């Protein structure tokens with residue numbers, strides 16, 4: 001199909017299905033009986049909770065552990081699983097559908113662009129995604145059950161293990177404990193098992209598919225794609241860099257009293273969780289400004305495309321770095337691993353970053369000014385943290401979500417939804433009639449930039 | 451001359467002359483007798499003050515009003531004037547030298563790129579810049595003298611009027627008052643006169659030259675260049691937007707007790723000063739978080755290219771917005787005022803923004819973590835504010851500069867210098883031997899971005 005129409009209709013499908021799921025979740029939380037221990041949620045709390053679950057964010061206005069019955073938690077988990085799976089299948093479908101897209105740029109006439117991924121038929125793709133998800137969530141649940149059952153008891157450990165495995169693989173960050181994973185800060189095994197789920201869930205289906213192809217099918221050794229190389233390198237650099245810095249910042253800070261192994265596992269966990277998962281093993285309200293600022297940066301970067309992760313994505317971040325690097329060396333083309341990156345992709349990632357940054361900045365300005373004008377006595381950092389966490393669907397909080405006014409919560413709901421489905425998809429879905437492709441070009445004129 | 455070599459040698463000239471001027475200023479502050487009321491500056495204070503003056507930043511570690519003698523203030527003003535003029539002439543020379551540059555991109559083979567500005571010979575250009583500078587600074591000094599002499603006295607008003615006029619036109623932000631312009635917050639005439647100087651100084655020589663051409667020489671009505679249109683539109687939008695938001699944020703905040711006219715003039719002044727000037731008529735330490743965050747955003751954007759202003763520049767900001775807009779509309783080319791913007795320029799502005807953002811983020815992380823690790827009890831906002839102010843050579847402060855440790859001050863010195871001369875110029879100047887232009891291109895391969 002031509003790219004324009006394909007992109008448009010997939011955007012509508014994509015945004016529409018998430019909107020429908022969110023609305024169904026909200027209504028479900030209001031009308032299904034037996035979800036709550038005591039009083040039920042108000043409309044805006046229901047909308048917030050449903051959006052947070054469907055968009056696998058993890059910000060909460062009521063405590064998942066104590067406010068809901070088992071049935072209520074199960075309903076949330078269903079929303080999380082549907083949101084996560086929807087994300088995986090739909091983005092993967094969009095990516096593979098665009099795999100062989102005809103480039104709009106002049107270069108493609110002379111140079112052949114190898115697509116990031118070969119085309120896979122939708123039916124095969126959905127089956128493949130569901131298979132992956134079930135496999136990893138089952139492994140995760142078994143691991144967590146093995147770790148927790150000795151202490152929790154053989155039957156009591158089942159539900160938390162299942163819940164946390166699904167929530168972690170979907171990068172949702174919801175927990176059946178009131179303080180997320182703070183109770184497990186001295187259990188490195190728990191932190192590692194959750195980290196494993198979070199990282200695999202955040203790698204993205206495209207990358208996982210390529211790995212599994214190499215591992216099992218032993219096809220004619222195809223060169224690792226630039227996409228996958230970029231994802232792997234960026235993920236490793238960010239994980240290790242974050243690990244080192246969080247350890248440095250909190251060694252004598254909020255981790256001062258921990259033994260060495262816990263210091264290491266908790267700082268690693270901070271690095272893993274901040275890019276999108278949203279579980280916390282320490283209290284971010286008690287962490288240093290350095291850690292919280294670094295967390296904000298990592299939240300903005302997020303996970304990899306075609307995964308359950310939010311943020312502007314590892315590849316976008318890496319491409320921006322490569323653009324800067326090629327600028328510093330006065331090179332006209334952006335290259336990585338002996339390949340040129342198409343101009344159009346660079347433009348796309350730049351446009352995306354600008355839009356992301358603009359939305360986050362406007363969000364911070366809105367939440368801060370509304371807070372100031374309504375006379376909340378919050379400071380900038382927790383508000384910044386909250387906005388970035390919502391928009392990048394991370395779910396970490398410095399403890400502000402409870403105290404926000406309803407209007408600020410509605411803004412967060414909007415941020416979560418747009419952050420999850422993507423500003424470009426939302427914009428494309430909102431366009432009723434698309435202007436015809438302009439085949440002419442206006443005359444060029446230069447501008448001085450800094 | 452071929453672009454590569456021209457860019458390289460002009461970078462060396464540019465960075466080298468600023469480095470030399472800064473070193474001369476530092477040594478001058480240490481060895482020239484009679485500059486101080488009492489004790490003289492330590493080396494790192496001298497380096498900080500000289501860098502701040504030469505880079506027309508305006509951050510201070512000692513009070514300009516009380517620490518220096520008249521001779522000391524005059525020496526600072528000399529450094530400011532040389533730094534400001536150097537900036538104006540050198541950047542204008544670079545811009546006009548690159549005016550007719552051969553584009554590296556394939557498009558230029560088929561489309562003609564109209565340069566942002568016609569070539570002007572260096573000698574003519576320098577004379578023109580000096581003429582402009584003297585003209586505006588003289589008008590400013592006379593205006594300020596007329597406003598201040600009735601209250602200050604006929605002879606006492608001369609030096610402050612001259613000092614503030616030069617400092618404002620150069621966007622330096624140094625003041626002979628201990629509290630900058632807080633004493634003049636109830637004098638709208640002062641704020642408007644300073645605003646006029648700041649805005650004209652921040653428009654950039656290219657824009658001013660084009661205006662004067664249209665005003666005086668009445669040449670064959672050449673269409674206003676895209677560059678100038680972009681500068682004008684962006685400047686007006688930012689000024690008005692900032693004015694409105696600052697008024698909104700501080701109406702019942704730190705301006706609550708002011709009469710209407712002062713509310714309006716002070717919020718306008720906040721909008722004018724934050725993009726690069728660095729004078730303050732209110733205490734930023736007492737302003738709301740909303741205002742301070744907005745100030746940070748405006749500081750990052752800065753003034754226009756080829757001016758005395760810092761920041762990533764209005765045109766860069768506008769181009770980024772246009773890239774995002776063209777992305778949202780799925781257009782391949784970035785257009786403004788019926789003209790296409792060359793791909794290379796877009797790439798350049800993107801590279802620049804990424805490098806700027808990266809440096810600022812690393813700067814904030816450094817200052818914050820050093821502060822935290824050394825046990826300063828600062829919070830994130832004032833540190834963020836300080837880093838952004840230094841790197842974008844604004845000079846506003848929430849009152850942190852005094853309390854910073856020497857190592858943090860050295861970091862600010864580096865930020866001011868790199869922010870003023872530009873990261874690209876510094877990088878180009880540091881390159882000893884430039885790799886030959888690659889004429890081949892690597893094969894294209896696509897990457898998925900968010």
Ligand SMILES: [K+]
Pocket residue numbers: 056057058171172173276277278393394395
């Ligand atoms: K999350």
Ligand SMILES: [K+]
Pocket residue numbers: 506507508621622623726727728843844845
């Ligand atoms: K300044």
